[in-house]
Amino acid sequence: MDKLLIKGGVPLVGEVAISGAKNAALPIICASLLCGDTLNLSNVPRLQDVSTMLRLLGRMGVAVADGDGALALDSRGLDQPLAPYELVKTMRASILVLGPLLARCGEAKVSLPGGCAIGARPVDQHIKGLQAMGAEIRVEGGYVLAQARRLKGTRIVTDMVTVTGTENLMMAATLAEGETVIENAAREPEVVDLADCLTAMGARISGAGSDRICVQGVDRLHGARHAVMPDRIETGSYLCAAAATRGDIVLTHTSAALLDAVIDKLREAGCAIDCRPGAIALKAPPRLKPVSVRTAPYPAFPTDMQAQFMAIDCVAEGSAVIRETIFENRFMHAVELIRLGADIRIDASNAVVTGVPMLDGAMVMATDLRASASLVIAGLVARGETLIERIYHLDRGYERIEEKLTRLGADVRRVR
Numbered sequence: 001m002d003k004l005l006i007k008g009g010v011p012l013v014g015e016v017a018i019s020g021a022k023n024a025a026l027p028i029i030c031a032s033l034l035c036g037d038t039l040n041l042s043n044v045p046r047l048q049d050v051s052t053m054l055r056l057l058g059r060m061g062v063a064v065a066d067g068d069g070a071l072a073l074d075s076r077g078l079d080q081p082l083a084p085y086e087l088v089k090t091m092r093a094s095i096l097v098l099g100p101l102l103a104r105c106g107e108a109k110v111s112l113p114g115g116c117a118i119g120a121r122p123v124d125q126h127i128k129g130l131q132a133m134g135a136e137i138r139v140e141g142g143y144v145l146a147q148a149r150r151l152k153g154t155r156i157v158t159d160m161v162t163v164t165g166t167e168n169l170m171m172a173a174t175l176a177e178g179e180t181v182i183e184n185a186a187r188e189p190e191v192v193d194l195a196d197c198l199t200a201m202g203a204r205i206s207g208a209g210s211d212r213i214c215v216q217g218v219d220r221l222h223g224a225r226h227a228v229m230p231d232r233i234e235t236g237s238y239l240c241a242a243a244a245t246r247g248d249i250v251l252t253h254t255s256a257a258l259l260d261a262v263i264d265k266l267r268e269a270g271c272a273i274d275c276r277p278g279a280i281a282l283k284a285p286p287r288l289k290p291v292s293v294r295t296a297p298y299p300a301f302p303t304d305m306q307a308q309f310m311a312i313d314c315v316a317e318g319s320a321v322i323r324e325t326i327f328e329n330r331f332m333h334a335v336e337l338i339r340l341g342a343d344i345r346i347d348a349s350n351a352v353v354t355g356v357p358m359l360d361g362a363m364v365m366a367t368d369l370r371a372s373a374s375l376v377i378a379g380l381v382a383r384g385e386t387l388i389e390r391i392y393h394l395d396r397g398y399e400r401i402e403e404k405l406t407r408l409g410a411d412v413r414r415v416r
């Protein structure tokens with residue numbers, strides 16, 4: 001298993017390009033299941049999760065042509081509406097095939113994603129919404145078995161804001177009969193990017209980006225071209241790495257408009273941030289001020305940036321409180337940060353972080369995707385060597401991370 005060896009203490013300086021968004025690419029790839037033509041995508045990040053999703057679609061009969069950030073997905077030959085456990089278990093986002101398969105094929109058999117390290121993460125809202133649209137769904141042997149002659153538009157109110165739930169229902173609704181209204185919809189930019197792609201495919205969607213999405217069903221969708229939006233979490237992670245290392249960086253191929261809450265917090269920490277068209281520049285202060293954050297659905301502070309802010313608070317001058325409200329078990333990085341000398345106390349969903357002047361390198365273990373990013377940030381700051389184990393988590397969501405960090409001057413090496 002690969003490990004990452006970091007020699008810390010070097011400020012990140014220079015310019016790096018941000019990749020396409022993982023959390024937009026995954027649902028958009030699934031959208032190709034909805035039409036019998038070719039969907040051409042650009043700015044697709046090369047990530048483990050994207051490869052897994054392509055393998056899954058390939059097994060269903062989708063022809064995948066893959067070349068340098070571009071994908072052509074031809075689902076004319078789709079004949080196996082089945083997502084088996086061995087592929088779904090590694091990536092919860094596989095549940096995103098459920099809505100499109102049901103809408104296009106009238107049936108689907110999709111493994112339940114099962115437990116996940118950061119919390120229980122059930123899919124009851126996906127199922128409830130599809131049932132409201134007339135699908136017959138039962139769960140048997142760990143699989144969701146769904147059937148529907150043609151889905152029917154209806155009004156759906158989700159119990160909580162769910163990102164992939166909103167995406168699954170929006171995709172299913174594009175081919176339903178009549179109008180579907182999704183209330184309490186997720187407002188994440190990735191939902192908007194998916195809606196833009198579906199609209200280019202001929203779907204009739206309004207309200208994406210608000211908490212009320214209306215979809216007028218159509219008989220069929222057609223092929224289209226779409227460029228995936230920039231990854232706002234990768235952007236935020238590099239900004240945090242620069243902030244923590246007293247760096248001075250410019251990130252290109254990204255947009256500050258996607259990151260209001262994160263940029264506000266970095267300014268509160270004392271960073272000078274210049275938002276330019278398609279780029280963000282950050283210059284860190286000699287010592288960061290502590291910043292308290294509370295995670296919540298977009299446009300509030302993202303749970304996917306919580307671990308990275310915990311890392312920067314570890315070296316700030318004073319104490320901060322980090323409150324996680326989305327996932328019940330998302331502080332696993334704290335114990336690893338403590339191994340590097342951080343002062344963190346956890347009380348249920350609150351973490352009190354008191355900054356220390358310096359962290360010290362050690363061996364640590366990545367436990368999930370964003371937890372891994374926080375360990376990389378801490379390793380870049382720490383004195384001496386940090387060896388991060390289980391970086392397959394990192395490879396699920398950060399494209400060419402060693403190459404990008406090296407370009408910014410970091411001393412980072414993958415150890416096999």
Ligand code: UD1
Binds near residue numbers: 093119124125327328
């Ligand atoms: C997506 C993102 C993930 C991010 C998360 C929250 C993708 C591929 N992943 O995950 O990176 O951390 O949004 O911003 O886009 N819930 C239920 N029942 C459901 C659905 C969700 O109880 O049917 C709960 C979850 O357990 C969680 C909360 O709702 O507590 C939000 O989860 P959700 O927005 O669905 O997360 P994902 O879409 O899985």
